[in-house]
Amino acid sequence: MRNEIIGMKGKFLLACGLLLWNLSGAMALEKENVQLDELERKFDRNPANPQVTQLLLKELCRQGKPAAEVLSRYFKTQPETDYLKDYNWVIVRDYVNDIHAPQIQYLFDHQDSFVQYFSKDDVFQKLDKVLVDYLESLYVKNRTEYDREMLKLRKLGYAHYDVVEDYFKIRELRASRNAEDYFYKARKLFRYFPDNHPMIKEITAGALEIMDDVARLKVIHLWAGKTVEPATDFEAVYNYALISRKCGYNELACKYAGIANRLARQSDNPAQKKRAGELLKL
Numbered sequence: 001m002r003n004e005i006i007g008m009k010g011k012f013l014l015a016c017g018l019l020l021w022n023l024s025g026a027m028a029l030e031k032e033n034v035q036l037d038e039l040e041r042k043f044d045r046n047p048a049n050p051q052v053t054q055l056l057l058k059e060l061c062r063q064g065k066p067a068a069e070v071l072s073r074y075f076k077t078q079p080e081t082d083y084l085k086d087y088n089w090v091i092v093r094d095y096v097n098d099i100h101a102p103q104i105q106y107l108f109d110h111q112d113s114f115v116q117y118f119s120k121d122d123v124f125q126k127l128d129k130v131l132v133d134y135l136e137s138l139y140v141k142n143r144t145e146y147d148r149e150m151l152k153l154r155k156l157g158y159a160h161y162d163v164v165e166d167y168f169k170i171r172e173l174r175a176s177r178n179a180e181d182y183f184y185k186a187r188k189l190f191r192y193f194p195d196n197h198p199m200i201k202e203i204t205a206g207a208l209e210i211m212d213d214v215a216r217l218k219v220i221h222l223w224a225g226k227t228v229e230p231a232t233d234f235e236a237v238y239n240y241a242l243i244s245r246k247c248g249y250n251e252l253a254c255k256y257a258g259i260a261n262r263l264a265r266q267s268d269n270p271a272q273k274k275r276a277g278e279l280l281k282l
Contacts, residue, residue: 035059043070048077050087057095067095080106084117093126099134111159121192124160128192132167139168163192167199174206182206183216190223197227197236204239208246218247228256234263234272241279257282 039056046052053074060067074091082088083106092103107114107127114123131153138146146168154161166185173182186203193199204224211217221243227236241256257279264272 036063043073047073050074050091054087054091057091061095068098071096071101075103083107084110084113089114089118093122097130097133099130104130124163125192125194127158128160128163128167129196131164132193135164135168160192163188167193170203170206174210177210179211179213182210183213183219187219195226200224201227201233201236201239204243205235208239208242214247217243221247221249228259231256231259232263234260234267234269234276237263238275238279245282253282 036056036059039052039059042052043049043056053070056070057067060070071091078088080102083092083103088103092107096103098104107123111123111127135146135149138149150165153164158164166188170182170185170189173185186207189199189203200223204220204227207217207220211220221240224236224240224243227233228240231237237256237260241253241260244250244256245253257276261276261280264276
């Protein structure tokens with residue numbers, strides 16, 4: 001009888017805990033929606049306000065919601081000559097990613113002016129990102145069209161043509177196992193795409209496959225670390241554990257081998273479980 005009472009009490013406490021957790025989550029979601037609704041009302045009253053627009057775009061981005069309509073309405077209130085203003089550059093840099101957007105076209109046409117006002121690296125990191133995002137699908141699906149677009153870019157005299165070309169060429173160097181050129185192009189790409197985690201993860205995998213020079217692997221390792229926070233991507237964590245081991249960072253290797261094993265168990269993916277198990281044995 002006593003055990004039954006204890007069991008019922010445990011179930012009651014668990015139910016209360018789940019109820020409180022659900023209420024807490026609902027309240028947080030409601031708070032988010034209230035904040036977003038308030039920002040949208042402020043934006044509707046004055047879509048020309050850059051501060052409110054930035055806050056609204058940030059919140060939409062955080063919640064994974066589309067921002068195209070907000071961008072369109074906002075830039076209808078801004079003359080092209082004002083694209084060089086600090087507040088408009090921040091919006092273009094952080095939120096405008098469509099290569100066909102008038103703001104991106106203006107940035108291409110007046111890149112020298114933007115470089116005079118803002119960081120050269122910032123300007124070209126933005127342009128490079130927009131270009132590789134656009135060219136990626138062509139590279140995968142339509143190589144003829146990709147070659148045509150690259151030729152147009154070269155004829156335009158784009159200052160970072162070599163950076164964009166190397167973004168794709170490094171894959172061919174991996175396939176041909178050209179470790180020397182692979183390393184130097186990887187180092188260049190890290191500079192101009194510092195937050196492109198999928199690219200860094202892909203370069204790390206290639207380095208593990210074709211590179212043996214520990215000094216150079218340590219350079220790759222520094223950047224690979226950017227891909228494992230938060231530790232939710234099995235491939236990134238698995239690669240980081242392997243490259244840590246090859247660099248002689250055994251404590252890090254053990255730590256991330258354990259995380260890879262946990263992620264594999266959570267995913268219930270047999271292939272990942274097998275790889276994680278083999279990693280632990282190392």
